[in-house]
Amino acid sequence: MPEPIVDIQNVTFKYAGSSAPAIVDVSLQIKRGEVVLVTGASGSGKSTFCRLLNGLIPHFYEGEFSGCVFINGVDTRTIPVYVLSKDVGLVFQNPDNQLVSLSVEREIAFGLENLGLPREEIIKRTEFILKYFGLDRLRDVPPYKLSGGEKQRTALAAVVAMRPLLLVLDEPTAELDPMSALQLALMLSQLREMETTIVIVEHRLDVFTPLATRILVFSEGQLVRDGPPEEVLFDSNLSSLGVSTPRVVQLQLKLEELGIKLPIKALTVSSLVDQLSSAVSSLDLR
Amino acid sequence: MVALSFLAAFEYEGKLSRLSRVDPRPKLIWLVAAMVLSIAYSSLKAQLLIAVIMVLPVIALGGVASVVLSLLKSTSLLFAMVFGLNYVFTRDLSFSLAMGLRLVILVVCFASFFRSTHTSELSDLMTKLRIPFYVTFTFTTAIRFIPTLAMEAQEIMDAQASRGLELERGSLLRRLKNYIPLLVPILVCAIRRSYQLAEALESRCFGYTKKRTMAYGLPPMSKTDWMFLAASVAQSAAVILLASM
Numbered sequence: 231m232p233e234p235i236v237d238i239q240n241v242t243f244k245y246a247g248s249s250a251p252a253i254v255d256v257s258l259q260i261k262r263g264e265v266v267l268v269t270g271a272s273g274s275g276k277s278t279f280c281r282l283l284n285g286l287i288p289h290f291y292e293g294e295f296s297g298c299v300f301i302n303g304v305d306t307r308t309i310p311v312y313v314l315s316k317d318v319g320l321v322f323q324n325p326d327n328q329l330v331s332l333s334v335e336r337e338i339a340f341g342l343e344n345l346g347l348p349r350e351e352i353i354k355r356t357e358f359i360l361k362y363f364g365l366d367r368l369r370d371v372p373p374y375k376l377s378g379g380e381k382q383r384t385a386l387a388a389v390v391a392m393r394p395l396l397l398v399l400d401e402p403t404a405e406l407d408p409m410s411a412l413q414l415a416l417m418l419s420q421l422r423e424m425e426t427t428i429v430i431v432e433h434r435l436d437v438f439t440p441l442a443t444r445i446l447v448f449s450e451g452q453l454v455r456d457g458p459p460e461e462v463l464f465d466s467n468l469s470s471l472g473v474s475t476p477r478v479v480q481l482q483l484k485l486e487e488l489g490i491k492l493p494i495k496a497l498t499v500s501s502l503v504d505q506l507s508s509a510v511s512s513l514d515l516r
Numbered sequence: 517m518v519a520l521s522f523l524a525a526f527e528y529e530g531k532l533s534r535l536s537r538v539d540p541r542p543k544l545i546w547l548v549a550a551m552v553l554s555i556a557y558s559s560l561k562a563q564l565l566i567a568v569i570m571v572l573p574v575i576a577l578g579g580v581a582s583v584v585l586s587l588l589k590s591t592s593l594l595f596a597m598v599f600g601l602n603y604v605f606t607r608d609l610s611f612s613l614a615m616g617l618r619l620v621i622l623v624v625c626f627a628s629f630f631r632s633t634h635t636s637e638l639s640d641l642m643t644k645l646r647i648p649f650y651v652t653f654t655f656t657t658a659i660r661f662i663p664t665l666a667m668e669a670q671e672i673m674d675a676q677a678s679r680g681l682e683l684e685r686g687s688l689l690r691r692l693k694n695y696i697p698l699l700v701p702i703l704v705c706a707i708r709r710s711y712q713l714a715e716a717l718e719s720r721c722f723g724y725t726k727k728r729t730m731a732y733g734l735p736p737m738s739k740t741d742w743m744f745l746a747a748s749v750a751q752s753a754a755v756i757l758l759a760s761m
């Protein structure tokens with residue numbers, strides 16, 4: 231069995247100066263190629279979880295840390311963030327503070343330059359990524375002149391350019407309109423085909439559920455749900471954890487209440503429509 | 517906002533004019549030459565020579581005449597002050613005019629340079645001048661975050677104003693005091709931002725290797741760049757020659 235890319239063992243973390251721990255006794259493993267959707271109410275510890283994955287906790291944030299985090303078999307306490315980040319690409323919640331260069335083009339090259347890659351390789355990758363993310367037109371634009379969505383896209387592009395094994399996105403659609411959020415989901419599904427393991431923190435589950443192989447729900451620092459989307463989302467107690475269930479699922483739960491049970495749990499509108507239409511045609515209404 | 521429109525005159529315009537396509541190295545040499553000459557000579561004749569021989573052609577090349585005009589408008593008060601004070605103290609009309617003109621030359625030269633040079637060209641220039649990367653990086657980061665911090669400060673000002681804070685009321689002392697409720701949140705936000713920036717830098721492998729690649733740099737100087745350089749040298753020589761005649 232291949233080694234899991236993330237192995238978290240009994241981790242508890244309390245920020246210095248705060249009274250309650252932000253992460254409480256969390257243990258989990260993530261295998262290569264998984265797409266993990268992380269959700270939970272505001273303040274439930276989702277961003278803190280992201281910081282565990284690239285070593286910002288315990289290296290950058292002070293506090294009480296116990297347990298172990300292994301990334302690709304390496305204990306995060308033993309290597310600095312700037313080395314770990316070669317394998318773990320983290321896109322932060324606030325795009326403004328992670329854009330450090332004077333133009334979009336330089337921003338994408340920044341991480342590659344830090345890695346000391348050969349110049350030709352950097353230019354080649356940067357050009358590819360600019361086109362891939364539709365940022366070609368904006369290459370000379372300084373970050374402060376970008377719209378929120380463009381900032382978000384640039385921040386993501388700059389991290390993807392580094393080809394991390396694990397891509398972690400903290401609320402990537404916070405500044406996106408619904409259309410761009412869908413585009414992002416499409417882009418991520420392409421990355422998934424390139425075998426990138428992806429962790430997405432998100433409130434809006436509708437957009438990313440079709441992509442996810444697994445959903446984690448945090449509540450007050452505890453990992454309270456962990457399983458495939460069909461299992462986690464079809465749970466009528468989910469709203470008490472501050473999670474808004476996708477509409478497709480809500481509809482099926484309502485139907486179930488009415489005594490209508492579909493053979494397969496549908497996660498997308500189209501699969502729900504398929505099932506409903508086959509159910510209707512089997513009734514033979516003519 | 518006079519101050520903001522003044523700053524806008526120094527903002528990069530995009531690759532619009534012929535001047536912006538000139539390499540920053542010869543442009544820097546031109547800027548330094550014009551500045552040094554303008555400061556070295558104090559006669560009205562020399563200042564006029566500099567303005568006509570060195571500055572006007574570059575303004576033409578930059579296509580920045582309209583910007584220069586608005587710049588002159590916003591600096592007219594400063595010009596009047598410099599001229600007025602010099603005249604009051606020296607009673608020397610031509611000297612006072614020269615000092616006023618010097619100010620205009622300096623401002624216009626700086627504006628022409630910065631309008632036509634992308635900040636990343638500036639950082640490339642610094643790299644070329646063998647300035648260590650951490651200095652260049654500090655410089656570009658500062659430039660990068662000025663607009664962000666300015667916007668944030670504006671937001672804080674608006675928020676405080678909507679809660680009834682009056683900035684432009686009362687005596688000078690009173691007005692200065694009015695700024696205190698702004699200063700604290702602005703500072704706190706800036707400090708928090710600097711932490712988040714440090715965190716983001718580490719997460720992008722900043723410091724991964726001592727041999728960081730500099731993928732971008734100034735391309736080799738073209739024929740036009742060399743011509744610009746030659747012209748700058750010739751202009752300086754002409755100014756020195758004519759001024760000492």
Ligand SMILES: Nc1ncnc2c1ncn2[C@@H]1O[C@H](COP(=O)(O)OP(=O)(O)OP(=O)(O)O)[C@@H](O)[C@H]1O
Pocket residue numbers: 245246247248251252270271272273274275276277278279291323
């Ligand atoms: N830098 C910090 N210092 C101290 N406490 C912090 C810090 N960052 C977060 N916390 C606390 O840790 C807890 C979890 O915060 P976290 O940011 O991980 O939540 P979140 O799930 O990402 O919330 P949101 O959806 O609002 O982003 C919160 O109680 C928060 O106040």
Ligand SMILES: [Mg+2]
Pocket residue numbers: 276277278323400
């Ligand atoms: Mg968060």
